[in-house]
Amino acid sequence: MRNIKLTLAYDGTAYHGFQRQINAIGIQQVLEDKLAKIVGHTFRIHMAGRTDSGVHAYGQVVNFKTTSTIPVDRIAIASRSLLPYDIVVLDAEEVPDSFDAQYSAQSKIYVYKIYQHTVPNPFLRNLVWTIPQTLDVSAMEEAAQIIIGTHDFSAFRASGGASVSPIRTIMAVECQLQDRILELSFWGNGFLYHMVRNITGTLVNVGLGKTSLEKFKTIFEGRDRKKAGATAPAHGLYLKEVRY
């Protein structure tokens, strides 16, 4: 059995998240159904990170085992005529049998995009969170430094995740503003359920002047989800990269 690793980009707007579900179409199902036609048998993919309904990816990673002898560079090309245009296989490579998209991952980068404009942009409607106010980016940057390092992230954890431990390590947070789009990027060894969206919602409160730096620190250290800001909407979030 060969082990195939795929790197994917997708617009998550039309899907009920990544995972296969019973009553709704997930990206996993589309991939498994279409790629089965290329390799000639059914299979189950393993994904690096689950993305929720409406969440996008620039670099989701999955792997699957196959008996097919199709050359690996044909998989990406063949997939383009089978997959819908909102899911693209960027790259396919053969990896050692021990590689697992989820368990072999060392770290991930998520990006959250906020569009600051009083007039919404119809072309960005599913791709950013639009906020009419101007955010104080330097205050947000300062607050973001507080979460860097190894901490208990319970304050930003939604119920419903599968993880036991709330301890995660954030290596870096960056804030970049260009053409009215603020990109917050979070590089960490792992993320709890809704963690990026909950951090973003609370950072936006800092950017709006609703939450002081001191308050942000208290919320984070208090480990109580109910004290933090609202969960930022799914459609501003992107799984950018998975590092192995």
Add this chain to the structure above:
Amino acid sequence: MRNIKLTLAYDGTAYHGFQRQINAIGIQQVLEDKLAKIVGHTFRIHMAGRTDSGVHAYGQVVNFKTTSTIPVDRIAIASRSLLPYDIVVLDAEEVPDSFDAQYSAQSKIYVYKIYQHTVPNPFLRNLVWTIPQTLDVSAMEEAAQIIIGTHDFSAFRASGGASVSPIRTIMAVECQLQDRILELSFWGNGFLYHMVRNITGTLVNVGLGKTSLEKFKTIFEGRDRKKAGATAPAHGLYLKEVRY
């Protein structure tokens, strides 16, 4: 009766063009139905330029007459909670009774976007024409100069348009390449049916080296649509601006 001018941006993906139709949803119908709730009566809008199914706009202009006394700046704001997110009223202003979005227009700018990449981008799938080859932009720029001025554009005219005369004046054509997206912008006093898409299809043949500069000139001067390149797909086209 007050005369109201609206400037609109829209993502045309979900609509069967701008014009009201019997068996499909046009942008006109959505606008008329939703804005009627704001002004309190039904009305018909006049549009600057019809856009086909899948064609987008950054600056479509329409006008309509109303008996409503609602302050004009309330119209754009009120529209945002009524219109779907893919249609946005950028601006509303009261104009003299004689203003007509179509007949008062002096010129229009259309932009055509071409994405040059071997890997399609899922976020741009409805917003650009993706071409895997690299285009020779300077050859396209040279060919584009040939159509500047007042000419018979029959070579680039599709059947089905309402205009009698095939004579139009093109003031400028610009080619700008940024982040692998080539933007061709066409500023003219008017455009025949499919004219921008037909010129683009033929210019792309020049960029691919399939059509020489001499051949482009012969096609243009021959006024025979059958000799020109294929019509570029609708979803790369934007009505950028209408000038009065």
